[in-house]
Amino acid sequence: MNKKVIRILVLMLSIILMVSGCSEKYDAKDGNRYPIKRFKGSFTVDPNNVKAIAGFADYVFVGYVNRLTKTIYRNPVNIETKDDGTSTIADPYTVYEVTVVKNIKGNLIQNQEIPILKEGGITQDKKEVQLYEDDILPLEEKYYIFVGYAQSDGSILISGPNSNVELKDFAVDPSAKKSLINNKLSDDGQILKMQKAVEAQIPRDRKRFKSKYESK
Known part of the structure; x- marks a missing residue:
């Protein structure tokens, strides 16, 4: 079975598994609101098992999101339309500029902006937002x-449920003194829980790459 057929089958399976989030809306930075369409994913490790996630990941870190810069589209597939024409659809990936303020696993550059790639985002036709359940x-x-994964080109991918967990009680201005931020980081319950998960992580053997944003 060739790669093109496999990709089409994967796409068809994704469409079958998609679940429309009729009541969910995503508020974009341009003021537009988009319905969220969710789909089930098949993951190598249980995304709800924090120790398994920590073991599978290359990087676990606390980051401040400075800005959303763009959405890129990968894995394009041509499909037939109702009028017997064709249309190209592709998977959205959202690009952010993030400042790493604490490394929990791995050693990424801190205190300067680096790009990360999040799987999911506004679809190419600008009609909805596509996300995993x-x-x-x-x-x-x-x-x-x-929770990040180094890619072959040195970029960092964030993908799947619980790959970015908001620190809801961490209300610190990013321009504050490093000592204040570090004190807050050391006292945050969510961070302490993740640190313990990394210490007790479940290792998973797989091919790994190194990010070009690691500290030298």
Whole structure:
């Protein structure tokens, strides 16, 4: 079975598994609101098992989202339309500029902006937002615990449920003194829980890459 056929079958399966989020809306930075269409994913590890996620990931870190920069589209597939024409659809990936303020696993550059790629985002036709079930898109000017995967090109991918968890009680201005931010980081319950998960992580053997944003 060739790669083109496999990709079409995967696409068809994704469409079959899609669940429309009629009541959910995503507020975009341009003021538009988009319905969220969710789909089930098949993951190598249980996204609800924090120790398994920590073991599978290359990086676990606390980051501040400075801005959403763009949405890119990958894995294009041509499909037939109702009028016997064709249309190209592709998977959305949202690009953010993030400042790493604390490394929990791995050693990424801190205190300067680096790009991360989040699987999911506004579809190419600008009609809706595509996301996995139980997943969210990061919001600007908020802190998150990110679970990242180094890609072959050195970029960092954030993908799936619980790959970015908002620190809801961490209300610190990013321009505050580093000592204040570090004190807050050391006292945050969500961060402490993730640190313990990393310490007790369930290792998973797989091919791994190194991000070009690692600290030298």
